[in-house]
Amino acid sequence: MAQASDSIRFILNDTEVALSDVSPTTTLLDYLRLERRLAGTKEGCAEGDCGACTVLVGRLSNGGDGERLVYESVNACIRFVGSLNATHVVTVEHLAAKDGTLHPVQQAMVDFHGSQCGFCTPGFVMSLYGLWLTHDNPSRAAIEKTLQGNLCRCTGYEPIVRAAEAAARERPSAIFDPITRAREAVTARLKALRSAETIVIRKGEDCLIVPGDAAALATVLDEHPTATIVAGATDVGLWVTKQMRPLNPVVFINGIAELQRIDSTEAGLTIGAGVSYTAAFDALSDTYPAFGRLIDRIGGEQVRNMGTIGGNIANGSPIGDSPPPLIVLGASVTLRSKNGTRTLPLEDFFIAYGKQDRKPGEFVESIFVPALPEGDRFATYKVSKRRDEDISALLGAFRVALGEDNRVRIALVAFGGMAATPKRAKAVEAALIGQPWSEETVRAAQAALESDYQPITDWRATSAYRMLAAKNLLMRFFLESTGETVQLQRFENVA
Numbered sequence: 069m070a071q072a073s074d075s076i077r078f079i080l081n082d083t084e085v086a087l088s089d090v091s092p093t094t095t096l097l098d099y100l101r102l103e104r105r106l107a108g109t110k111e112g113c114a115e116g117d118c119g120a121c122t123v124l125v126g127r128l129s130n131g132g133d134g135e136r137l138v139y140e141s142v143n144a145c146i147r148f149v150g151s152l153n154a155t156h157v158v159t160v161e162h163l164a165a166k167d168g169t170l171h172p173v174q175q176a177m178v179d180f181h182g183s184q185c186g187f188c189t190p191g192f193v194m195s196l197y198g199l200w201l202t203h204d205n206p207s208r209a210a211i212e213k214t215l216q217g218n219l220c221r222c223t224g225y226e227p228i229v230r231a232a233e234a235a236a237r238e239r240p241s242a243i244f245d246p247i248t249r250a251r252e253a254v255t256a257r258l259k260a261l262r263s264a265e266t267i268v269i270r271k272g273e274d275c276l277i278v279p280g281d282a283a284a285l286a287t288v289l290d291e292h293p294t295a296t297i298v299a300g301a302t303d304v305g306l307w308v309t310k311q312m313r314p315l316n317p318v319v320f321i322n323g324i325a326e327l328q329r330i331d332s333t334e335a336g337l338t339i340g341a342g343v344s345y346t347a348a349f350d351a352l353s354d355t356y357p358a359f360g361r362l363i364d365r366i367g368g369e370q371v372r373n374m375g376t377i378g379g380n381i382a383n384g385s386p387i388g389d390s391p392p393p394l395i396v397l398g399a400s401v402t403l404r405s406k407n408g409t410r411t412l413p414l415e416d417f418f419i420a421y422g423k424q425d426r427k428p429g430e431f432v433e434s435i436f437v438p439a440l441p442e443g444d445r446f447a448t449y450k451v452s453k454r455r456d457e458d459i460s461a462l463l464g465a466f467r468v469a470l471g472e473d474n475r476v477r478i479a480l481v482a483f484g485g486m487a488a489t490p491k492r493a494k495a496v497e498a499a500l501i502g503q504p505w506s507e508e509t510v511r512a513a514q515a516a517l518e519s520d521y522q523p524i525t526d527w528r529a530t531s532a533y534r535m536l537a538a539k540n541l542l543m544r545f546f547l548e549s550t551g552e553t554v555q556l557q558r559f560e561n562v563a
């Protein structure tokens with residue numbers, strides 16, 4: 069394995085940083101506050117929920133239109149320093165001019181009374197700054213989407229939304245904005261900081277590894293088959309900040325360009341395991357609009373900027389949002405190791421609770437999602453206590469194809485939150501196939517759900533609630549696909 073570097077190098081505001089003495093589990097938030105004394109970035113929840121720790125991270129991204137420097141909001145509390153090589157970290161301290169003149173986003177928060185105790189304010193400012201950079205005239209929906217991952221307990225959101233609208237109209241000269249004025253210089257500096265070679269940092273017993281490419285990742289995992297792979301860290305971050313789990317060695321894969329690719333052909337979409345929800349959004353929502361609507365309900369903007377579909381699959385959670393829709397779309401997953409690749413249907417990847425078909429030394433390389441045949445109907449629905457930034461109590465995904473006689477030719481149904489793994493409802497599918505696509509058929513199939521699943525009761529929902537909601541989601545799918553109206557079962561009626 070080529071080993072040319074022993075430091076993580078990035079730009080922090082205006083300063084270039086090279087760290088060769090860093091632990092694999094040091095978070096960006098701790099680094100900023102404890103080592104750099106940049107205390108504008110706050111710690112609220114330390115689990116990616118509140119947004120008080122929001123900073124922007126700029127990176128070179130290779131979309132279809134060539135390489136561009138993009139800035140995204142991220143939660144510094146669950147972002148590890150080891151994932152920052154060749155990035156530009158921008159904190160709230162970078163925004164105001166040297167003479168103290170506030171940035172338009174900050175000034176608008178003052179003018180529109182967007183702050184009371186102020187604890188959440190730097191995080192809101194950074195999220196709004198990310199929006200300000202990309203939107204001259206953001207819609208209310210765009211502002212609300214940007215703020216999904218920022219919680220404020222005292223001000224109320226209306227003044228903050230008004231501040232965002234006002235800030236968008238304030239465009240002083242490019243010289244004034246720290247990111248705009250330095251864009252070319254930062255692009256050149258990040259190109260120079262990129263490392264094709266693997267970075268290895270040892271600190272005491274701990275070891276942090278950043279492979280330069282997918283082949284190097286395969287080699288690293290061959291040598292360290294029990295290493296923890298970190299993509300977006302939106303799951304792994306919490307193992308550290310909430311469970312205090314020691315992780316060693318840790319392999320950061322978020323910078324591997326090959327894992328960031330999305331290839332679209334007539335046959336379907338191939339999504340690299342390192343593609344974030346934000347990066348996958350356009351391709352998935354263009355091809356499967358219901359999937360796009362689902363992504364908008366995964367985490368908040370910061371979590372979608374960091375979290376990957378590959379991580380959502382690899383973690384094997386029964387309540388991960390992307391597996392059920394991917395399963396009904398017929399997705400397959402490609403695993404890679406030093407010995408080559410193998411591809412299997414995604415549904416076969418989930419063996420049992422906490423157990424996936426991933427051998428030591430393998431990593432998820434990509435997910436292939438076949439194009440939806442013309443005429444197939446597809447939908448996916450998430451049920452959670454809050455609309456935004458909440459984990460599913462259950463999630464249903466549905467797909468049917470009808471014959472010319474209106475009978476069901478193909479039926480694929482899968483749920484998350486109903487079993488120990490994301491799982492197909494094979495009894496429901498059997499009850500639908502060959503039958504007329506009618507309310508009567510769907511009522512019979514609803515009953516079949518009880519032989520497919522015995523959901524548990526936990527703090528997200530009771531078993532009875534999950535079963536009833538699953539039945540009603542199936543009916544909802546029927547209703548939306550036909551435009552009919554029927555009486556849904558109500559929760560009080562459940563014994």
Ligand SMILES: Cc1cc2nc3c(=O)[nH]c(=O)nc-3n(C[C@H](O)[C@H](O)[C@H](O)COP(=O)(O)OP(=O)(O)OC[C@H]3O[C@@H](n4cnc5c(N)ncnc54)[C@H](O)[C@@H]3O)c2cc1C
Pocket residue numbers: 115116117296297298299300301302303304305321341342365366367368371374375376377378379380381382383387388389390430431432433457458459460
């Ligand atoms: C505030 C918050 C809100 C959230 N909301 C939702 C939600 O609404 N819906 C939802 O489904 N999830 C949600 N999550 C969970 C999380 O965002 C997702 O599971 C996400 O997809 C994980 O991706 P990641 O890249 O961050 O994974 P990581 O945390 O980096 O890794 C997750 C697991 O996958 C493994 N892994 C990652 N990539 C690979 C790979 N290529 N090959 C092999 N193993 C790999 C890691 O070793 C680890 O075991 C939320 C998390 C937070 C913090």
Ligand code: FES
Pocket residue numbers: 110111112113114115116117118119120121122143144145146
């Ligand atoms: S401290 Fe709450 S999201 Fe980071």
Ligand code: FES
Pocket residue numbers: 182183184185186187188189219220221222223
């Ligand atoms: S101003 Fe107090 S939490 Fe938002």
